[in-house]
Amino acid sequence: MAVGVFDSGLGGLTVLDAVARRLPDVPFVYLGDNAHAPYGVRDAQDVYELTTAATQRLFDAGCDLVILACNTASAAALRRMQESWIPRDKRVLGVFVPLIEALTERQWGDNSPPREVTIKNVALFATPATVRSRAFQRELAFRAIGVDVEAQACGGVVDAIEEGDLILAEALVRSHVDALLRKMPEPQAAILGCTHYPLLQDVFQAALGPQVTVFSQADLVAESLADYLGRHPEMLGTGQERAFLTTGDARRVSDRATQFLHRQITFQSA
Numbered sequence: 718m719a720v721g722v723f724d725s726g727l728g729g730l731t732v733l734d735a736v737a738r739r740l741p742d743v744p745f746v747y748l749g750d751n752a753h754a755p756y757g758v759r760d761a762q763d764v765y766e767l768t769t770a771a772t773q774r775l776f777d778a779g780c781d782l783v784i785l786a787c788n789t790a791s792a793a794a795l796r797r798m799q800e801s802w803i804p805r806d807k808r809v810l811g812v813f814v815p816l817i818e819a820l821t822e823r824q825w826g827d828n829s830p831p832r833e834v835t836i837k838n839v840a841l842f843a844t845p846a847t848v849r850s851r852a853f854q855r856e857l858a859f860r861a862i863g864v865d866v867e868a869q870a871c872g873g874v875v876d877a878i879e880e881g882d883l884i885l886a887e888a889l890v891r892s893h894v895d896a897l898l899r900k901m902p903e904p905q906a907a908i909l910g911c912t913h914y915p916l917l918q919d920v921f922q923a924a925l926g927p928q929v930t931v932f933s934q935a936d937l938v939a940e941s942l943a944d945y946l947g948r949h950p951e952m953l954g955t956g957q958e959r960a961f962l963t964t965g966d967a968r969r970v971s972d973r974a975t976q977f978l979h980r981q982i983t984f985q986s987a
């Protein structure tokens with residue numbers, strides 16, 4: 718029994734931490750495609766090819782269920798994968814829907830018609846590819862009416878985090894928040910629509926101000942995974958080993974992961 722967690726790089730570790738805390742008995746296999754990060758500047762075909770290759774690697778490691786802990790992959794590739802690629806006995810889940818269900822005050826899997834919700838003005842921070850896909854607005858429109866979304870493509874932030882340059886990453890976050898606030902001066906809520914961004918959640922919150930509720934995905938995804946596995950225990954898969962795999966330089970990636978998560982994490986080559 719093992720569940721796969723995939724991201725283009727280090728960001729999915731924010732999700733992995735939350736799911737491992739929520740489900741301590743489940744062995745998780747993490748795969749970071751650090752050799753090809755960032756995904757957010759790639760086109761949809763490229764993201765699809767990289768995401769299917771990485772997902773296959775996790776199936777091969779004994780995972781029947783894979784979480785795409787990457788909004789860019791969830792936005793640009795997941796729907797196409799579900800339509801034509803995923804084998805019948807496997808499942809791949811994205812990170813978008815739990816977040817939008819929380820924002821629109823819905824229980825998991827509540828597919829009733831869209832309705833008015835409390836939050837009317839939402840700031841979305843995401844990678845250029847996620848913003849371009851408009852997947853967030855599409856999922857939101859299925860569930861809520863009358864919500865105004867202003868999206869800010871946060872170019873450069875993922876690269877800076879992957880390079881370990883936190884000073885640059887923080888400066889970029891402040892300037893992206895400024896740009897968003899010029900377009901929407903009073904958002905009620907902000908979505909961190911990239912799993913790298915919770916590593917800088919304090920910087921987002923400080924730049925936005927205390928009156929803005931910041932939604933990030935890790936805990937929401939953990940709850941929804943626990944619920945899913947409660948209903949589908951057969952999807953736990955055959956693998957038994959916990960592992961951190963990377964397509965990049967394992968030593969370098971281990972150092973960065975240890976720096977960000979403040980505990981020793983040792984990656985091996987995928």
Ligand code: DGL
Nearest residue numbers: 728755756757788789912
């Ligand atoms: N963590 C990925 C996401 O959630 C980052 C994508 C990238 O590599 O640009 O979108």
